[in-house]
Amino acid sequence: MNEPGAPVQIKPEQAVAEAAELGQKLARGAELFAKLRDDEVKIATTPKDEVWRQDKVTLHHYRPLAPIAVSPPGLIVYGLIGRYTMADLQEDRSLVRNLLELGVDLYVVDWGNPTRADRWLTLDDYIDGYLDECVREVARRHKVDEVNLLGICEGGVFTTCYAALHPDAVKNMVLTITPIDFHADMEQNRLGHGFINLWTRSLAPEDIDRLIEAHGSLPGEFMGSVFSLMTPMRTLMKYNLDMLEVMDDDKKFLNFLRMEKWIADRPHHPGEAAKQWLKDLYQDNKLINNAFVINGRKVNLSDITMPVLNIFAKDDHIIPPATSQALGAKVGTKDYSELPLPGGHVGVFVGGKSQALLGSGIAKWLTERQ
Amino acid sequence: MGPAQYMKALAELWGQGSQNFMAAQQSLLRDMAERFAKAGGRAPAGAPANLFDPAAMAQANEAFGRLWSAAAELSQTFARNFQQGKEPDPLVSGLLGRIFDPSAWFAGNEGMDAALNRLAQGPRLADMWNTERQMLAAFNAWTALRRRSLEHNTVMLEAWLQAASSFAKLLNEKADRKEVLGSWREVLALWVETANRVLLETQRSEPYLKSQRELLKASTDLRLAQQVIAEFYSEMFGYPTRAELDDVHKALTELRREVRALERAGRERPYREARRSVAAQPARSEEKPS
Numbered sequence: 218m219n220e221p222g223a224p225v226q227i228k229p230e231q232a233v234a235e236a237a238e239l240g241q242k243l244a245r246g247a248e249l250f251a252k253l254r255d256d257e258v259k260i261a262t263t264p265k266d267e268v269w270r271q272d273k274v275t276l277h278h279y280r281p282l283a284p285i286a287v288s289p290p291g292l293i294v295y296g297l298i299g300r301y302t303m304a305d306l307q308e309d310r311s312l313v314r315n316l317l318e319l320g321v322d323l324y325v326v327d328w329g330n331p332t333r334a335d336r337w338l339t340l341d342d343y344i345d346g347y348l349d350e351c352v353r354e355v356a357r358r359h360k361v362d363e364v365n366l367l368g369i370c371e372g373g374v375f376t377t378c379y380a381a382l383h384p385d386a387v388k389n390m391v392l393t394i395t396p397i398d399f400h401a402d403m404e405q406n407r408l409g410h411g412f413i414n415l416w417t418r419s420l421a422p423e424d425i426d427r428l429i430e431a432h433g434s435l436p437g438e439f440m441g442s443v444f445s446l447m448t449p450m451r452t453l454m455k456y457n458l459d460m461l462e463v464m465d466d467d468k469k470f471l472n473f474l475r476m477e478k479w480i481a482d483r484p485h486h487p488g489e490a491a492k493q494w495l496k497d498l499y500q501d502n503k504l505i506n507n508a509f510v511i512n513g514r515k516v517n518l519s520d521i522t523m524p525v526l527n528i529f530a531k532d533d534h535i536i537p538p539a540t541s542q543a544l545g546a547k548v549g550t551k552d553y554s555e556l557p558l559p560g561g562h563v564g565v566f567v568g569g570k571s572q573a574l575l576g577s578g579i580a581k582w583l584t585e586r587q
Numbered sequence: 588m589g590p591a592q593y594m595k596a597l598a599e600l601w602g603q604g605s606q607n608f609m610a611a612q613q614s615l616l617r618d619m620a621e622r623f624a625k626a627g628g629r630a631p632a633g634a635p636a637n638l639f640d641p642a643a644m645a646q647a648n649e650a651f652g653r654l655w656s657a658a659a660e661l662s663q664t665f666a667r668n669f670q671q672g673k674e675p676d677p678l679v680s681g682l683l684g685r686i687f688d689p690s691a692w693f694a695g696n697e698g699m700d701a702a703l704n705r706l707a708q709g710p711r712l713a714d715m716w717n718t719e720r721q722m723l724a725a726f727n728a729w730t731a732l733r734r735r736s737l738e739h740n741t742v743m744l745e746a747w748l749q750a751a752s753s754f755a756k757l758l759n760e761k762a763d764r765k766e767v768l769g770s771w772r773e774v775l776a777l778w779v780e781t782a783n784r785v786l787l788e789t790q791r792s793e794p795y796l797k798s799q800r801e802l803l804k805a806s807t808d809l810r811l812a813q814q815v816i817a818e819f820y821s822e823m824f825g826y827p828t829r830a831e832l833d834d835v836h837k838a839l840t841e842l843r844r845e846v847r848a849l850e851r852a853g854r855e856r857p858y859r860e861a862r863r864s865v866a867a868q869p870a871r872s873e874e875k876p877s
Contacts, residue, residue, distance in 0.1 A: 272843060337840035346847050409787040419796040424804055431810040446790065450783035
């Protein structure tokens with residue numbers, strides 16, 4: 218390969234230097250691996266207390282890290298794909314900590330670990346059942362009629378539906394990386410963006426029914442593999458190239474492992490709810506068309522009359538910005554604002570620049586609307 | 588490697604892989620017939636035999652494995668040559684594309700699929716052969732999954748070849764511009780960037796989406812066919828079946844839903860009554876003469 222004129226010309230001394238560097242990294246990495254235990258790779262460490270439970274769903278109240286300056290309290294609602302721990306990945310990359318330190322009183326709902334026994338749970342159960350119970354519990358504990366909702370990704374869809382169906386229970390709604398128009402990925406058609414939208418549309422509705430019939434759920438590992446497809450080379454190189462880059466640095470290596478821990482913790486999505494998610498929303502795009510039905514009531518986006526802050530990631534390949542921004546033209550409030558942040562889907566929460574802007578942006582917006 | 592060598596390697600890969608697979612299938616069918624004969628007398632038309640022949644299955648698997656390994660090796664050879672900056676011959680590339688057309692390769696298996704389907708869907712004779720029929724359905728589903736998997740891998744392999752070709756082209760262009768990559772890291776970065784782009788383009792293509800959809804359907808079908816067998820044995824030995832458990836869970840979910848609704852109604856009743864009472868009070872006071 219080192220023929221004269223060939224494009225790849227690596228000098229022997231360069232090769233030796235690279236090999237030596239690689240050897241040092243591997244040795245250091247092996248040392249780190251040997252002394253690290255799994256329970257040392259902790260995520261979601263911000264102290265909180267369980268205050269309510271029903272079936273597998275639990276509601277937690279974070280202990281304040283500063284005097285409460287924002288009211289009413291906020292409820293973080295993550296989706297059923299992935300877990301809320303993304304919002305509190307590690308101490309210096311935590312939306313939860315950032316908000317607590319800015320005086321926001323915070324709760325989070327944990328949907329637990331659905332199994333095949335939860336196959337029959339629908340989005341109606343999650344939105345009009347469990348989420349409604351959580352909102353009422355927070356309101357009851359603080360003697361208020363309304364709470365602030367902070368929805369993330371699929372959880373943002375839950376909060377959007379909830380806010381439209383129960384506008385009198387929501388003071389302000391903050392959405393982060395939330396799909397509303399599930400076909401808007403076709404607007405920009407960026408390479409590598411919106412693959413889940415395209416992939417789901419390529420399936421026949423009966424394919425989805427049979428998948429759920431066979432598994433009883435949308436298996437977590439299955440969705441994990443679909444996410445991996447979205448960054449094919451990144452996935453292929455992750456455990457050699459990416460890990461090699463960080464394995465001689467304690468801090469970076471631990472960050473890498475924490476992210477891996479979050480990725481590995483991917484609960485199964487209850488079957489009937491998954492059918493609604495994939496067929497009604499991804500395939501039939503009912504939410505943006507005010508045709509999505511929860512407990513016999515149509516979700517009409519114009520019924521969202523409280524202030525809305527819609528946050529999206531400018532390079533989000535999972536939820537392309539246009540799919541989120543579509544909400545603006547549909548809500549019934551004039552107090553609608555957007556906060557575009559640099560980075561991708563997960564980068565919003567853990568990226569150095571974005572995660573700082575995210576916490577302060579939300580706290581400032583809420584403070585102005587107490 | 589010259590064009591002739593490429594052709595030879597591909598012909599060997601193609602021929603050997605398909606022969607092994609067909610041989611494995613034929614051995615399986617032969618074994619089915621022998622077992623019928625040993626079981627005594629003639630089997631009814633369309634009735635399946637005992638299909639669990641691990642050796643034949645292993646052989647079929649091995650054939651697929653060999654095919655894949657040979658293809659991967661060929662791709663690596665491609666990559667090695669391209670990396671040396673040799674210009675690929677478009678005529679040869681076109682020919683390779685046609686030879687590597689998976690539809691020709693799968694045409695040889697259509698008869699086999701039809702035969703297996705006839706066995707699985709043949710006329711029913713009361714309770715005879717029901718278990719075997721279920722086993723055969725599972726085997727059919729397994730065969731379909733292997734086939735869909737191979738089809739999908741072929742799409743991916745084509746993408747790989749395309750990525751390798753693009754990579755070689757980029758290297759050649761760099762050479763023309765007298766640019767050099769001075770470290771393996773730079774070489775790797777260029778490869779990752781190129782391959783990522785090709786893979787992402789492939790994922791948006793109809794052949795990729797179609798083969799992946801078929802693969803998903805095949806894996807679902809296999810799981811459902813296996814569940815039919817599991818249901819049969821669960822019933823036979825008095826264990827709860829998956830369907831029965833699903834029924835129980837459905838009833839439980841519905842009951843919980845009702846309990847939630849009742850609790851909510853119970854909570855809201857006093858609240859509504861209180862609001863009605865508050866709303867009614869000013870009206871009464873207004874009725875009183877001042």
